[in-house]
Amino acid sequence: GDGNTPSFGDGNMPSFGDGNMPSFGDGxxxxxxxxxxxxxxxxxxxxxxxxYIDDDADSYQNIFDNAKTEVSKADKTRLINSLKNLSEQTxxxxxxxxxxxIRYFVVHNFLCNGDSYTGQxxxxxxxxxxxxxLSMIPWDYNLAFGTFSGSDASGSVNSPIDTPVSGGMSDRxxxxxxxxxxxxxxxxxxxxxxxxxxxxxxxxxxDTAAMIDSYVQKDPTxxxxxxxxxxxxxxxxxxxxxRAESVSGQLNGTIPSTTDxxxxxxxxxxxxxxxxxxxxxxxxxxxxGFGRGRIDSxxxxxxxxxxxxxxxxxxDPAADESGTSASSDSIQxxxxxxxxxxxxxxxxxxxxxxxxxxxxxxxxxxxxxxLLGISALCLIGGxxxxxxxxx
Numbered sequence: 001g002d003g004n005t006p007s008f009g010d011g012n013m014p015s016f017g018d019g020n021m022p023s024f025g026d027g028x029x030x031x032x033x034x035x036x037x038x039x040x041x042x043x044x045x046x047x048x049x050x051x052y053i054d055d056d057a058d059s060y061q062n063i064f065d066n067a068k069t070e071v072s073k074a075d076k077t078r079l080i081n082s083l084k085n086l087s088e089q090t091x092x093x094x095x096x097x098x099x100x101x102i103r104y105f106v107v108h109n110f111l112c113n114g115d116s117y118t119g120q121x122x123x124x125x126x127x128x129x130x131x132x133x134l135s136m137i138p139w140d141y142n143l144a145f146g147t148f149s150g151s152d153a154s155g156s157v158n159s160p161i162d163t164p165v166s167g168g169m170s171d172r173x174x175x176x177x178x179x180x181x182x183x184x185x186x187x188x189x190x191x192x193x194x195x196x197x198x199x200x201x202x203x204x205x206x207d208t209a210a211m212i213d214s215y216v217q218k219d220p221t222x223x224x225x226x227x228x229x230x231x232x233x234x235x236x237x238x239x240x241x242x243r244a245e246s247v248s249g250q251l252n253g254t255i256p257s258t259t260d261x262x263x264x265x266x267x268x269x270x271x272x273x274x275x276x277x278x279x280x281x282x283x284x285x286x287x288x289g290f291g292r293g294r295i296d297s298x299x300x301x302x303x304x305x306x307x308x309x310x311x312x313x314x315x316d317p318a319a320d321e322s323g324t325s326a327s328s329d330s331i332q333x334x335x336x337x338x339x340x341x342x343x344x345x346x347x348x349x350x351x352x353x354x355x356x357x358x359x360x361x362x363x364x365x366x367x368x369x370x371l372l373g374i375s376a377l378c379l380i381g382g383x384x385x386x387x388x389x390x391x
Contacts, residue, residue, distance in 0.1 A: 057076040060083075078131075079132075083173075086173045094133065105136075108138070114166065115148040117172065118172060128340050145236060147281050153272040158246045162179065201237075201241070202240070235279035
């Protein structure tokens with residue numbers, strides 16, 4: 001809680017000896033256990049949407065075939081029952097970790113990550129279940145801040161907090177229950193106000209930038225210049241300031257908080273000035289830096305607004321407070337009724353991460369590693385924010 005980034009003792013980043021990034025010899029990424037395991041298609045399928053289909057476990061293969069822990073028949077039955085309650089919005093107190101999931105969506109919706117459960121791709125999250133109660137674990141935020149699929153600055157900064165789902169709320173039961181109840185919607189608004197009022201976003205951004213600044217300067221494989229990195233930091237700071245202003249207005253009623261409301265009256269929307277979304281990165285970043293496909297508040301032209309046809313392999317999130325990790329490769333089996341499911345929805349390549357579409361054509365050169373590093377950094381930032389926002 002105090003809004004500061006975690007301390008590394010003397011306040012410095014860990015030393016790599018001469019200050020250079022460590023070498024991996026043959027250029028391959030190290031094997032971190034679960035890194036090269038799992039991954040699946042199924043993006044947008046009903047089970048990945050966390051919808052109840054029927055009582056047949058085979059109808060949920062995208063979940064059970066990619067579980068990060070061993071799954072018994074009883075586990076499957078229990079999870080299916082939870083998904084049924086979730087879809088029907090019944091017995092929610094025993095089905096969802098209410099406050100934790102609302103806090104997850106508060107931070108998630110602030111960050112405007114279209115490459116996610118609430119976006120068109122409907123993937124990139126981990127589902128955690130314990131004794132029938134469901135939680136969400138953040139994953140893959142490298143295309144947050146409106147940088148996915150050609151979002152314009154005004155649309156991202158003013159993204160309506162009460163209609164955050166692409167394609168309709170009823171199709172995403174893990175968030176639909178929040179807006180299906182006045183009580184939970186009010187809690188969502190209260191926790192959003194608490195987040196805006198208690199988190200020093202500018203300090204968090206500045207501290208994180210200072211933490212990695214010298215390493216960015218020395219990295220010979222980075223796909224942006226140091227000046228572009230500095231411009232990106234400034235753009236993130238500007239985005240968060242403007243986003244907080246818009247959310248505050250949506251909470252107090254001076255700005256419409258739904259898509260229909262903003263379409264009917266856009267006069268109160270926050271002016272984004274010269275904010276350029278692509279300064280924070282873009283889907284083309286891995287093949288040419290931050291300058292590709294520039295998007296500003298008055299121009300939505302982009303070199304590509306289609307979703308990537310492939311994503312890097314899944315990286316296991318850190319252990320939770322109880323010590324239960326989302327990976328079963330290097331830990332003992334969790335206690336009964338504790339299960340973590342990978343619903344990342346991407347496609348795993350063997351060996352080095354490979355990307356198709358805007359990121360490259362199956363290339364396994366250094367840009368893929370840098371992209372993976374940027375993804376990890378964004379995930380760390382998201383986790384830090386979520387930790388600061390915990391009750």
